[in-house]
Amino acid sequence: MIATLYVIRMLPFLLIRSEIKNRFFKSFLYYVPYVTLAVMTFPAIIFATDHLASGILALIVGLIVAWFSENLFITASCCCIAVLLSSLII
Amino acid sequence: MTDRRTAEKRENLEAFKRGLPHGIPIGLGYFAVAFALGITARDIGMTPVQAFVMSAGMMASAGEYAALDLLSSGAGFFEIVMTCIIVNLRYFLMGAALTQKLPSKRRWRTVFALPYCITDEIFGVSSMVEGKLNPFFTYGVDLLSVIGWSTGIVVGMTAGNILPAWAVNALSVALFGMFLSVIIPPAKKDRFIGVLIVIAMACSLVFTEAPVLSRISSGFRIIILTIVIAGIAALIRPVDGEPSDGEEVPDAS
Numbered sequence: 001m002i003a004t005l006y007v008i009r010m011l012p013f014l015l016i017r018s019e020i021k022n023r024f025f026k027s028f029l030y031y032v033p034y035v036t037l038a039v040m041t042f043p044a045i046i047f048a049t050d051h052l053a054s055g056i057l058a059l060i061v062g063l064i065v066a067w068f069s070e071n072l073f074i075t076a077s078c079c080c081i082a083v084l085l086s087s088l089i090i
Numbered sequence: 091m092t093d094r095r096t097a098e099k100r101e102n103l104e105a106f107k108r109g110l111p112h113g114i115p116i117g118l119g120y121f122a123v124a125f126a127l128g129i130t131a132r133d134i135g136m137t138p139v140q141a142f143v144m145s146a147g148m149m150a151s152a153g154e155y156a157a158l159d160l161l162s163s164g165a166g167f168f169e170i171v172m173t174c175i176i177v178n179l180r181y182f183l184m185g186a187a188l189t190q191k192l193p194s195k196r197r198w199r200t201v202f203a204l205p206y207c208i209t210d211e212i213f214g215v216s217s218m219v220e221g222k223l224n225p226f227f228t229y230g231v232d233l234l235s236v237i238g239w240s241t242g243i244v245v246g247m248t249a250g251n252i253l254p255a256w257a258v259n260a261l262s263v264a265l266f267g268m269f270l271s272v273i274i275p276p277a278k279k280d281r282f283i284g285v286l287i288v289i290a291m292a293c294s295l296v297f298t299e300a301p302v303l304s305r306i307s308s309g310f311r312i313i314i315l316t317i318v319i320a321g322i323a324a325l326i327r328p329v330d331g332e333p334s335d336g337e338e339v340p341d342a343s
Contacts, residue, residue, distance in 0.1 A: 001157050002147035004174045005181075009205035012185035020190060027324035029187040033217045034276070034283055035319045036180060037269045038290035039312050040210060043298055045266035049259050058263040059270075066267075066274035072215070076115040079267030084260040 054086040102226040109215075109230020115268055116211045116231065117238030122261030123151055124239050125253060128246020130155070134162040138244045146240040149209055153178045153309075180312045184213040191216075191223040200225045207232040211265060214272040282327055290319050 020026050045062070046055035061082040066075045124145060131141045136158075148154055153174055160170050185208055192200065207216075207228045212235060216228045245252065277284035297303045297311045306314070 001144070001153075001170060001174050004171050005148050005150060005153060005178055006205065008175060008178050009181045009185055009208045010202065012182055012189055013201045013205055016186060016189040017196060019194065023328050024324050026190070027327070027329040028320050029183075029190055030329045031283075031286060031320035031323040032183050032187045032316055033214060034273050034286055035290045035323070036184065036312060036316045037210070037214050037273045038287040039294040039315045041266050041269040041273075042291035043295045045263055048262045048266065054259075055263070058266070062263075062267045062270040063274060066271040067278065070271065070275040072112060072268055072271045073115045075271035076119065076264045076267035079263045079270075080260045083263050084256065087256055087259060 049083050050087070051090050053090060054083045057082050057086050102224065105224035105226040106230040109227040110233065112215045112231045113234030113238075115264060116215070117234035119211070119261065119264035119268060120151075120235055120239040121242035121245075122258060122264060124242025125246035125258060126262075127151070127154060127158070128243040128248075130158050131243060132247045134158055136247070138247050141243045141247055142240055145243045146236060149206065149236065149239060150178055150181075151209075178309065180210075180309065180316065181208050181213075183313070183316060184208055184210075184217075187217060188213065188223065191219070192225065193222045204228060209235070211235070211268055214269060218272055218276070282323075286319065286323055290315060293319065 020029070042059070045059050046052060049055045049058065058079040062075055062079045065078040069075060127145075128141060131144075136144075144154065144157070148157070157170060157174065160173060185205060188204070188208070192204075204225050212228060212231050215231055216223055219227060273283075273287055277287055293315050294311065297306060297315065
């Protein structure tokens with residue numbers, strides 16, 4: 001399993017040794033991280049906790065804090081605190 | 091020659107130091123996730139040493155969950171390898187995207203060391219670096235992340251009840267908060283990316299909830315949606331010049 005995983009990760013680095021000139025492929029790779037991370041975040045975030053409401057709250061807090069703070073650690077902490085506080089109420 | 095080399099070394103060290111603090115939230119988040127994974131690993135009868143080696147070697151959450159699941163159901167070697175490929179194929183796309191951010195002068199050690207550092211979160215942070223990516227930045231992020239991940243699974247196995255449930259519960263959203271802080275700020279500057287994120291999330295919801303589509307594994311869902319949505323986005327609005335240079339966002343037309 002370790003070997004399989006390593007090969008998957010290493011292949012692109014081994015194969016793509018120069019800058020890609022193709023405009024479509026370049027643009028495609030530019031958009032990949034945004035789409036991938038968005039797909040992984042939602043709806044997983046709202047089902048991550050014990051209560052759906054806590055998850056939804058974490059999502060809303062995360063969106064707002066990320067928008068204004070642009071800071072990784074602050075955003076992650078605020079999401080956790082939101083879940084913590086909401087679990088006290090529920 | 092030696093001057094150039096010391097300058098490069100200093101630069102690498104600086105990049106490493108810049109990367110380190112990013113590893114804190116990632117490492118904490120990993121610890122929480124690995125903690126839960128450790129409880130699963132214990133239940134199927136793994137030893138802490140096995141779990142540690144698996145985690146440190148694989149550095150994958152979904153991949154390890156899938157592996158544990160298959161091991162417990164007594165699946166064969168071929169099935170485990172195939173599942174491992176499918177669940178983790180997204181790392182191939184991420185790696186391909188990162189190759190375009192690396193400096194043109196490529197070293198062999200980067201080709202072999204950097205792939206190990208590609209996880210969803212570390213890729214997210216690394217791909218958002220402005221301009222070219224110094225691999226040492228990624229190594230810096232990776233250090234605390236690996237520690238958090240591999241100790242998390244061992245602690246989860248040996249002392250599954252040390253952390254109270256409410257703490258595990260709260261920590262479980264840390265990684266998602268991090269993802270949001272990676273993708274939301276660029277959406278402020280570029281409306282197109284914002285629309286793309288909303289569409290991606292909506293499709294993701296449909297894929298997890300719709301009757302037939304929900305049977306698709308999460309790894310495959312990520313691959314399919316990434317290829318289709320990023321592909322369409324590239325057709326609608328191709329990026330000119332140096333798209334990998336983060337800040338250079340083209341005008342939405």
